[in-house]
Amino acid sequence: MTPAPRPAIVHSVIQVRIHGRGGQGVVTAAELLSVAAFLDGRHAQAFPSFGSERTGAPVMAFCRIGDGPIRTREPVVHPDVLVIQDPTLLHVPGVFAGFEEGTVLVNSSREVDVPRGRLIVVAASELAREHLGRPMPGAPMLAALAAATGAVSLDALAAAFRERFHGPVGEGNVAAMQAAFAQIEELTRA
């Protein structure tokens, strides 16, 4: 038999599940989170839920970040971090499925309630509208995730977005990210 068996993998993995609506860049967010983790020198895996992705329909994407190779291919069933890009999804069945404890990041300009978890609210659409000119919440949501969990660095996220989006779109995303990161860093330090 070729080749030799791989060794058993023993390391911790952070599992992120991103919920949003078609057109909000949910899949891109998961992909770029994985790119950022890679740029930080870590292993990461990102993939969409492959639903019928129509504009406005609920969409999910997944990202795992770890210090070694990630073998599993199952969807993220028990997320450590939930990213909810649209507050109307808080009432959609299944969004909190399998989430027992961890961090919930919600894109909202108002206060929201969540059934469990450490809640971080970030006005990501507003920040994106201000810095990017379009209400695309992905970049500021990921920056909030970075500030709240330390799973990735802000520098790596900025590099990942600049690689995907050139020129003003990249810079707008990075500016929205920096604003969100500063807000959440201050909030979590307080």
Added chain:
Amino acid sequence: MLRQIEGSRAVAETVALCRPEVIGAYPISPQTHIVEGLSALVKTGALAPCEYINVESEFAAMSVCIGASAAGARAYTATASQGILYMSEAIYNASGLALPIVMTVANRALGSPINIWNDHSDAMSQRDSGWVQLYVESNQEALDVHIQAFKLAERLALPVMVCMDGFILTHAFERVDMPEQAQVDAFLPPFAPRQVLDPDAPLTIGAMVGPEAFAEVRYLLHAKQMQALDAIPEIAAEFEAAFGRASGGLVRGYRTEDAETVIVALGSVLGTLEDVVDELREDGERVGALAIRCFRPWPMEEVRAALGGAERVIVLEKAFAVGIGGIVGQNVRLALDGLGVRVHDVIAGLGGRAITSASLRAMIEDGLAGRLGTLTFLDMDWELVEHELERPSGPHAENMLRDLRERVG
């Protein structure tokens, strides 16, 4: 160079490194990103003199590859699902004509009902077509095996399918070590065709053959596939020597040495399965996994050697033969003939249903406890099936979707 990119992108760039001369392209999910990526690369001029041909169907895509390969060009295409059915006649012609075409199959279910998600029904429908079928577990392996596939195809004059799970791999971003052009050039020499259509030296290929020699001509395919059983491990060893990592080959065992129960699988589910094997090993269960990396030709001796010491074998399959059950399972039973090993078929992941570690673990525990039958459908909603079987009329898919909606309320 290490990169974090989408599986399809990684495959497109790797195929480009193999210097294809003709690409017949027709888009179908979940394969589309591969031919799109190649299209962009051809447009930059980096692949010159590669000709990228946008065709009108999958039948045309394979026909273009047949013509190109017969004219001495290294030919490539990719497809999935209904696309592979539509090109099926040409698939059989490619192998019968001994043309070393390489094709990526981004595995997806077959309709009806129409379904865009992953399983292995498409590739399995062509298992007897005479093409070599290699299944990959990760995007790294997808890259590595595509490079090996061209070498294998051209060494034996035999077409090769590289089967990678649609969406699960094609749309996954993960770390890959992308080879350099010089490395690939050193490993894969230019295509030296065994037969060439050339206006300056006219000949025909593809003669009609009657009963006097049909069986003999067809038998050559079998003979070459038997040669591939030697060539595949040789090329995997050459690849490891050149690139410094092991991938490809016929089969790969994981913790099988002293295993009483071995789960056999193909493709990306191996990753999830190996995590479950580790969990069960921690609980003291003697379990292991066997990856079938080459399904055609069937590596009979290697499978027998890997599984012969087990008491129980569970074959986890993402396709099934209607009217009998497992497909891979039938092949495994043949390999284990006379050894008295109990073989269970478990059909899972059809039409994109997620195969979770929890379901795998529960199924294997059933196996360990002697509760697994000959044929099991993992996570099957039997209530939904039985309700429809009792119904006197109506379209099944619509009825069953309505039942599901009513259940949710």
